[in-house]
Amino acid sequence: TSLSSASQSLVGNANLISKVYFPRMIIPAGAVITSFVDFLIAFGILVAMMAWFQFWPDWRIVTLPLFIALAFLAAIGPGLLITALNVKYRDFRYVIPFLVQFGLYASPVGFSSSVIRERFGGTLFTIYSLNPMVGVIDGFRWAILGGHSKIYWPGFCLSIALVVVLLFLGIWYFRKMERTFADVI
Numbered sequence: 001t002s003l004s005s006a007s008q009s010l011v012g013n014a015n016l017i018s019k020v021y022f023p024r025m026i027i028p029a030g031a032v033i034t035s036f037v038d039f040l041i042a043f044g045i046l047v048a049m050m051a052w053f054q055f056w057p058d059w060r061i062v063t064l065p066l067f068i069a070l071a072f073l074a075a076i077g078p079g080l081l082i083t084a085l086n087v088k089y090r091d092f093r094y095v096i097p098f099l100v101q102f103g104l105y106a107s108p109v110g111f112s113s114s115v116i117r118e119r120f121g122g123t124l125f126t127i128y129s130l131n132p133m134v135g136v137i138d139g140f141r142w143a144i145l146g147g148h149s150k151i152y153w154p155g156f157c158l159s160i161a162l163v164v165v166l167l168f169l170g171i172w173y174f175r176k177m178e179r180t181f182a183d184v185i
Contacts, residue, residue: 002035003103006079007086007096010181017181024178025171028083032075039068046144058146067139074132074163080170084177107133112141117152126155132166135159 006028010017013027050056086092106128108116113134117125128134135156141149 001038002032002075003079003082004096004100005031005035006075007082008093010083010087011090011093024181025080025174028079028174029076032072032079035075036072039071057144060143060146064140064143067136067143070139070160070163071136073167074136077163077167077170080174081166084170084174087181088177103131103133106131108137112149113138113152113155114150117155122152122154125152126158129155129158130162132159132163135163 009027009031010024017024017027082092082096086096113125113128116128120128129152136159138149138151138156138159142151
């Protein structure tokens with residue numbers, strides 16, 4: 001959700017961009033933060049369900065803020081990159097829903113990533129870990145479910161590295177294109 005809303009944020013606020021100067025990065029970051037509020041509401045429902053079913057996580061739950069920060073960075077990096085691309089190439093907005101839908105099916109949302117690792121082996125799972133959400137989702141499962149879910153550390157480190165690369169690439173390209181946003185929009 002944050003990736004989709006961030007990608008449309010600058011084009012959706014074209015009248016504001018062309019009239020007033022302010023740090024343009026605030027707009028896509030605001031879209032990601034708005035999605036974070038949705039996440040907090042859903043997390044509150046999860047906590048209520050955990051209390052209802054009397055499931056109490058172990059010590060790993062203290063690492064959850066790190067995985068939340070990783071999820072935020074995994075959304076803001078590509079969000080900045082896609083936002084800048086969407087301003088320059090308007091037809092790019094038609095590609096975004098397909099990318100998000102493919103990412104949903106390629107991420108271990110409805111299944112454990114250990115299924116992929118067991119079925120295809122460590123080498124293909126490492127390639128699968130190029131999806132940055134694999135590390136984020138595995139981290140959430142590990143922090144909340146504890147010993148029931150394991151983290152495959154080589155794939156997790158690869159996901160973190162890709163998140164960092166996408167974050168710096170997104171910031172760099174956004175800053176590079178920022179000077180022309182008012183003219184292009």
